[in-house]
Amino acid sequence: MIVxxxxxxxxxxxxxxxxxxxxGLTARGGTTHAQESPMATPNALGSAxxxxxxxxxxxxxxxxxxxxxxxxxxASPLSAATIDRLEAAWRFPLxxxxxxxxxxxxxxxxRVSDGSLRWNTAVPAFLAAGxxxxxxxxxSGGLDGIVRGFATATGDxxxxxxxxxxxxxxxxxxxxxLLVPAGGPLISRLETAPAxxxxxxxxxxxxxxxxxxxxxxEAPPLP
Numbered sequence: 607m608i609v610x611x612x613x614x615x616x617x618x619x620x621x622x623x624x625x626x627x628x629x630g631l632t633a634r635g636g637t638t639h640a641q642e643s644p645m646a647t648p649n650a651l652g653s654a655x656x657x658x659x660x661x662x663x664x665x666x667x668x669x670x671x672x673x674x675x676x677x678x679x680x681a682s683p684l685s686a687a688t689i690d691r692l693e694a695a696w697r698f699p700l701x702x703x704x705x706x707x708x709x710x711x712x713x714x715x716x717r718v719s720d721g722s723l724r725w726n727t728a729v730p731a732f733l734a735a736g737x738x739x740x741x742x743x744x745x746s747g748g749l750d751g752i753v754r755g756f757a758t759a760t761g762d763x764x765x766x767x768x769x770x771x772x773x774x775x776x777x778x779x780x781x782x783x784l785l786v787p788a789g790g791p792l793i794s795r796l797e798t799a800p801a802x803x804x805x806x807x808x809x810x811x812x813x814x815x816x817x818x819x820x821x822x823x824e825a826p827p828l829p
Contacts, residue, residue, distance in 0.1 A: 743757065747774075
């Protein structure tokens with residue numbers, strides 16, 4: 607393996623480029639490019655950092671968990687000696703395998719306490735990207751390329767953005783950013799919610815669409 611030292615001048619250039627991307631700016635032609643917000647985004651949702659990131663920081667750090675998440679918690683009574691005593695607390699019929707998805711176009715919320723239906727919202731798309739929760743908003747992406755945000759309390763759709771590419775991978779939260787693997791060039795931020803970079807998508811929490819660091823002519827208009 608070859609290790610090369612990075613000069614101080616190179617590091618300054620990298621830091622400057624990162625700052626431009628963070629603020630969604632482009633130096634092309636000396637202008638700043640912006641996209642309109644598709645819908646009013648949840649601006650009164652509290653602090654920029656989703657409380658879930660603090661409360662559950664070590665519970666489930668990545669899609670499918672990680673090696674640590676596949677084991678019993680050290681403070682849990684669950685062990686090899688007690689595993690056969692586990693009983694189901696509740697059941698909810700999925701009418702399909704454990705890989706169940708809402709192909710009919712529905713976002714469904716169940717109560718953790720008893721598994722009963724809390725709300726059910728019809729969506730005109732296959733929500734193949736699963737669900738990600740931040741600031742009391744459930745975000746999900748569909749094969750129609752639209753990222754949608756639903757109020758956790760009611761299931762009402764309160765935000766959406768057309769990425770221009772089908773979404774079938776889980777969305778992720780990093781700090782105050784919602785990261786969307788759109789499969790096409792674009793990234794936005796969620797506090798002002800628009801596109802920041804020109805590859806995946808990042809949205810700042812909470813907010814409207816961000817600013818594209820590199821404008822692309824083929825980007826679809828916001829709904």
